[in-house]
Amino acid sequence: MMTFFAGLPAMAQRYRPITSALVKAAIIKDGAVLWEERPDPQLGPDELLLRVEAAGINGADLLQRAGHYPPPAGVPADMPGLECAGVVEAVGERVRGFRPGERAMGLLAGAGQAELTTVHERLALRVPDGVGIVEAGGFPEVFCTAHDALFSQAALAMGERLLVTGAAGGVGMAAVQLGVAAGATVVASARDPELRARLGALGATCAGPAEALALGPFDVVLELVAGAGVGAALGALAPSGRVVVIGTGAGALAEVDLRTLMGKRAVLRGSTLRNRSLEDKALVVRQVERHVIPLVASGRVRVAVEAVFPFERAQEAYERFAAGKKFGKIVLARSERP
Ligand SMILES: NC(=O)c1ccc[n+]([C@@H]2O[C@H](COP(=O)([O-])OP(=O)(O)OC[C@H]3O[C@@H](n4cnc5c(N)ncnc54)[C@H](OP(=O)(O)O)[C@@H]3O)[C@@H](O)[C@H]2O)c1
Known part of the structure; x- marks a missing residue:
């Protein structure tokens, strides 16, 4: 796995709290992917607020960058990111299956390449012990x-x-x-x-x-x-x-x-996945939880990661994805990771 963290601050203290009402996110602007501020995502009653540690890039993100394949209603068209993993920061009032502090990964319709994002509880999976957060960020989609x-x-x-x-x-x-x-x-x-x-x-x-x-x-x-x-x-x-x-x-x-x-x-x-109903996608996620997560937890199945780029270098990471000849995933990750 190649990492591209040279020139960025060394790993800092664990879990730097995000206190600002603005968080940084990958934003598509004029065909480029910038790392810019956006308002905090609002937590719904059935959602987890995830402090994102890693987020995979997918072909759909590149199509979205090129102005094609718009996300479903309710997802900002300029915020890519179909999968991510991180630490649960807060949970909505109806969430029963996750607690703050746990590691989780989520299947998203967009906006996953950001410091903070929200994931519906039914589209979230716990990251098994022993699985790295970078690999988890490239898993769900x-x-x-x-x-x-x-x-x-x-x-x-x-x-x-x-x-x-x-x-x-x-x-x-x-x-x-x-x-x-x-x-x-x-x-x-x-x-x-x-x-x-x-x-x-x-x-x-x-x-x-x-x-x-x-x-x-x-x-x-x-x-x-x-x-x-x-x-x-x-x-x-x-x-x-x-x-x-x-x-x-x-x-x-x-x-x-x-x-x-x-x-x-x-x-x-x-078949496509992103535009399906919550019900449909939740069924897919629960099948994966039942049949695939045990294989990942035991190390029998793994997420192959070709390269990891810090969030700030999202544009470069997208170019690496577009260049092809890669084995598995290109993943964006926080430059300060625990
Ligand atoms: N329907 C859905 O819900 C859904 C969900 C996820 C992904 N997808 C789509 O499924 C495809 C695979 O996704 P992915 O994440 O695996 O993408 P990926 O990581 O970019 O892999 C695509 C693979 O296809 C190969 N390829 C591309 N064009 C080719 C061609 N003309 N001839 C032979 N091989 C070619 C690439 O080989 P090279 O390295 O040699 O270029 C690469 O190994 C993408 O088109 C993606 O958009 C669909």
Whole structure:
């Protein structure tokens, strides 16, 4: 893991209280990401106020920076951040499951890359002992997305064959590990040979995008890249196979042979997480709490972090994300951490 904290103040005292009515946050302005002051977030009755220690960057943040993929209603369009981890500062009057001082991480619709943020209790998870806060900051969005896509959307079962495309990124490294942990045979495709070697250490058979398709037939293809590859993925399916598209880095248009779809009794489906209802997202988070958190707590599944940048260098961190060729997550973190 690379860290980029040079030139910033050394680690200071534990848990510096934030007393000002203004807190700093990543703010999108004219296509750049600045670290600027904003009013304190207001705590709702069902929410935790989280002092953010670390917050992962996701593809949706970059789309939001470019003026696309606006967040759902109620979330400021200029405040990115779909996941974070930190220490509970205060809890709303109806919160029963968390107390101030505990470490928690949350799935958000935005505004997570900030000194303080609010998380609905039902979208929050306790950070297991032994898991670093930086890793926790890069956990919720990618592991919730990967778990939902593999098990709720694609119904991946033990002994099945899974292909994950674009596997070296955040969702990919999560999906590969969850597939292996669930007893699937996992093939991971990635363009970069060095990243393929790192994916192999997670228990997958790794190959370039074209070669990976030849390692089928697959019961499930988790399509994180899409474009023309979707047609080829259908061709590589076993009978009754499922392709789930959740990323379109290679394009949103594909030619699909419907006779292949019919002949294989195949399913082609897509999914997004951020715009779902609270109820839907809470179900995803509780599934992850039940099935994934124990694996993370035991060290069997981990959050791969390629690089950590201090909040103040958010713009640089976004550029690193955009440059690609990374293994897992780019995470922003407080420059003064316990
Ligand atoms: N539907 C949802 O709810 C949801 C939730 C989270 C994420 N997503 C989407 O899912 C995708 C993966 O997310 P992530 O967090 O894993 O992103 P990420 O960390 O940026 O990883 C994307 C991976 O895809 C590869 N890739 C991109 N374009 C490619 C292409 N044309 N051909 C082959 N490989 C390509 C990249 O490889 P290189 O390093 O070689 O470029 C990288 O390893 C993104 O598109 C993201 O927006 C969707």
